[in-house]
Amino acid sequence: MALIKTNTRSLSGVLTSNQVPTQTITSATLPAGTPLQMKHHHKQTATQYSSGVQKVMEVELTTLKVNSKIKIDINYHDDKPNVDNRDSHNRAYQFGYKTGSASSTVGNYTGRGGRLSSNSNYEHCSMQGNHADGNSPLENTDVPSGGGLGGQWGNWGSDYEVNGHSYSFEFSPSVAAGTVLQLSFWVNAQGTFVASGPHYFLDANNHYNGAVSSIHATEISV
Amino acid sequence: MAQETKNFKVKAIEALVDGATTWFMENDVVTYADESKAPTDVQITAKIKELKDAWDAIEYKRDRLKIYPSIQDQLDMQYHDTVNGTTTWKDAITKVKSDVPKPS
Numbered sequence: 599m600a601l602i603k604t605n606t607r608s609l610s611g612v613l614t615s616n617q618v619p620t621q622t623i624t625s626a627t628l629p630a631g632t633p634l635q636m637k638h639h640h641k642q643t644a645t646q647y648s649s650g651v652q653k654v655m656e657v658e659l660t661t662l663k664v665n666s667k668i669k670i671d672i673n674y675h676d677d678k679p680n681v682d683n684r685d686s687h688n689r690a691y692q693f694g695y696k697t698g699s700a701s702s703t704v705g706n707y708t709g710r711g712g713r714l715s716s717n718s719n720y721e722h723c724s725m726q727g728n729h730a731d732g733n734s735p736l737e738n739t740d741v742p743s744g745g746g747l748g749g750q751w752g753n754w755g756s757d758y759e760v761n762g763h764s765y766s767f768e769f770s771p772s773v774a775a776g777t778v779l780q781l782s783f784w785v786n787a788q789g790t791f792v793a794s795g796p797h798y799f800l801d802a803n804n805h806y807n808g809a810v811s812s813i814h815a816t817e818i819s820v
Numbered sequence: 821m822a823q824e825t826k827n828f829k830v831k832a833i834e835a836l837v838d839g840a841t842t843w844f845m846e847n848d849v850v851t852y853a854d855e856s857k858a859p860t861d862v863q864i865t866a867k868i869k870e871l872k873d874a875w876d877a878i879e880y881k882r883d884r885l886k887i888y889p890s891i892q893d894q895l896d897m898q899y900h901d902t903v904n905g906t907t908t909w910k911d912a913i914t915k916v917k918s919d920v921p922k923p924s
């Protein structure tokens with residue numbers, strides 16, 4: 599085999615400003631499918647919630663490009679009341695968004711990403727939108743899993759392990775660049791529950807069990 | 821025991837609010853969506869006592885559940901009692917009730 603000699607010479611010199619292209623890469627020029635930005639909310643504190651409709655997590659994102667798609671990833675953990683009859687603990691998990699500032703009123707949010715089924719009565723959070731847009735909850739249950747009453751599931755007589763829920767989907771809010779979006783995760787529960795913790799969650803001194811929850815939003819160029 | 825106490829607090833607040841407002845609790849601090857519907861501390865304390873007293877009053881039932889023979893064993897006892905004219909089942913149940921008496 600013939601030997602190949604590598605050229606050891608190198609270029610040298612300095613580029614002047616008029617030799618650098620003036621065009622810079624902006625969000626508007628990125629091709630479809632490019633992730634433009636990511637926002638994240640990490641819920642590390644266990645929270646005891648009452649029955650009813652409540653917002654559990656929310657993240658704010660200001661769009662960089664017109665008509666971008668938003669990809670949502672939710673990891674959520676909760677636990678159930680220590681009751682033997684779980685048939686009276688209907689629950690709906692739902693995602694919704696709104697433009698502008700955050701609100702504590704669920705009716706100001708528009709549901710997306712949910713099941714394409716009709717849900718009536720208790721089984722939703724009463725968001726705007728319609729079923730064709732995926733306004734139904736991400737998940738429904740009318741009998742949540744979990745342990746029973748005291749004494750059956752351990753010395754402390756309650757539920758120890760939290761249940762994981764995971765959702766991932768895209769939606770198109772059809773908004774202009776610079777629009778502020780509130781992206782939030784809601785729960786409608788017929789009974790009390792603990793998000794990111796076990797049922798018997800107490801206080802800062804008793805976090806023996808539990809798991810973090812999070813909502814992650816990615817703006818994607820179209 | 822501390823866990824049970826906190827569960828009573830959650831149940832007490834939920835019973836007193838009775839759906840009039842939503843609420844949540846972090847690090848023992850309760851936040852109500854509508855503060856005008858929040859129960860007072862006195863009401864909460866009284867309700868906790870009421871719930872705890874009711875829970876304690878049936879502790880003997882929970883204790884008995886741990887030592888009753890299984891339903892299958894009880895049915896087997898009843899079968900043999902019927903065939904042999906014995907009182908095995910009745911004696912077993914009586915012993916449980918005797919070992920864990922109902923508070924007077």
